[in-house]
Amino acid sequence: MNSPAKRPLVLLHGWGLDSRVWEALLPHLTPHFSVTRLQLPGYPGRPDGADSVAATVDALLADVPEGALLLGWSLGGQLAQLMAARAPKRIAGLVLVATSPRFLAGNGWNAGQPASLLGGFSAAVGLAPGPVLPRFTTLMNQGDSLAKDINRQLAPLTKPPLAEKAALLRGLDWLRDLDLRPLAPKLPHPILVIHGEADPLMPVEAARWLATQLPHGRLQLMAEAAHTPFLHDPVAFAGHVQAWAEGLPA
Numbered sequence: 001m002n003s004p005a006k007r008p009l010v011l012l013h014g015w016g017l018d019s020r021v022w023e024a025l026l027p028h029l030t031p032h033f034s035v036t037r038l039q040l041p042g043y044p045g046r047p048d049g050a051d052s053v054a055a056t057v058d059a060l061l062a063d064v065p066e067g068a069l070l071l072g073w074s075l076g077g078q079l080a081q082l083m084a085a086r087a088p089k090r091i092a093g094l095v096l097v098a099t100s101p102r103f104l105a106g107n108g109w110n111a112g113q114p115a116s117l118l119g120g121f122s123a124a125v126g127l128a129p130g131p132v133l134p135r136f137t138t139l140m141n142q143g144d145s146l147a148k149d150i151n152r153q154l155a156p157l158t159k160p161p162l163a164e165k166a167a168l169l170r171g172l173d174w175l176r177d178l179d180l181r182p183l184a185p186k187l188p189h190p191i192l193v194i195h196g197e198a199d200p201l202m203p204v205e206a207a208r209w210l211a212t213q214l215p216h217g218r219l220q221l222m223a224e225a226a227h228t229p230f231l232h233d234p235v236a237f238a239g240h241v242q243a244w245a246e247g248l249p250a
Contacts (some may be wrong), residue, residue: 007092007245008065009033014074014098015171016136017157018043021073024153025230028238033245038063039044040076042167057082064090069245071095074202074227075171078103078178084189093190093248095241098199098227101180101213102208111205115176122172129165133158143198144226153231186211191217191242196225196232218244 009029013019019037029035038060042048050056061083064070070091071082077099084091105112124132137154141147190215195207204221211219220240225232 006032006034007248008036008068009241009245010038010068010070011069012038012060012072012076012080013040013043014076015175016133016163016168017154018045018163019142020167021154025234025238028234029241032124032242033069033219034065034237036065037064037066040079040163040167040171042164042170044161044163048164048167048183051064051136051170053079053082053178057086059088061087061090066090069093069095071097071241072099073097073230074099075175078174081180081183084187085171085183088188091189093192094187094246095192095194095212095244096207097194098196098202098229099210100202101184101210102178102239103175103202109179109181111209113201118172118176122169125165125168125172128215129162129168130158130160132168133162135139140201140227142200142226143195144228144232145198145224147226150228150231164223174195181213184210185215187214189216190244190248192220192241193217194220194222194229194237194240196227196229197221197223198226201227220244 011022012020019039039046041050050059070080077096080094084094104115113115136153141150193207193211195204197204211217222229230237
């Protein structure tokens with residue numbers, strides 16, 4: 001069995017931006033982990049065809065090595081929770097980054113966004129996805145002390161090749177509909193929750209809720225970071241992941 005230093009670590013991106021979002025983080029992970037980057041169906045280089053959450057979860061799990069740690073960001077963190085529930089013995093642990101059990105406020109959940117936010121994005125994507133992504137990156141990094149640098153770093157990901165329109169719209173529907181609050185207490189895995197204290201999309205209260213509801217959850221907040229803490233300080237972020245992984249059973 002691999003030592004903790006060379007565990008398989010699978011990275012799953014979020015809505016709108018593909019697996020290139022991990023480029024700045026990779027040099028700080030690859031010395032310690034065997035890293036795989038997943039691409040959501042319908043994003044550049046991966047054909048669409050998974051038209052439901054369940055089909056997407058199954059398609060992604062097919063590329064996850066046995067005993068892997070799964071790191072999911074934003075929507076990817078929600079999908080990671082579903083993947084762990086679907087194949088609990090396949091996944092050794094989760095790292096949930098800037099994610100939430102429920103994106104929208106309502107139904108007893110205050111740590112979310114108004115439905116109008118997703119409605120506006122869906123309408124804009126339906127017209128033309130291209131202009132939406134720069135707006136999205138600007139929004140998600142508001143409040144980050146390094147927002148200008150991060151937005152500049154992400155700019156190439158907002159230009160073609162882009163995700164297919166159907167995949168973008170489907171992802172927004174999932175953010176609208178998913179409510180994973182009942183799932184959190186049932187996940188048996190060790191789970192590290194990493195969250196930027198200034199996250200404007202997934203409020204930090206969502207991370208605190210997750211960490212308390214997960215049976216084996218641990219919370220790591222990153223000061224002055226917004227929705228991309230792994231770009232705000234890749235060295236510190238990778239260090240948090242490595243330190244947590246070293247404490248897991250071999």
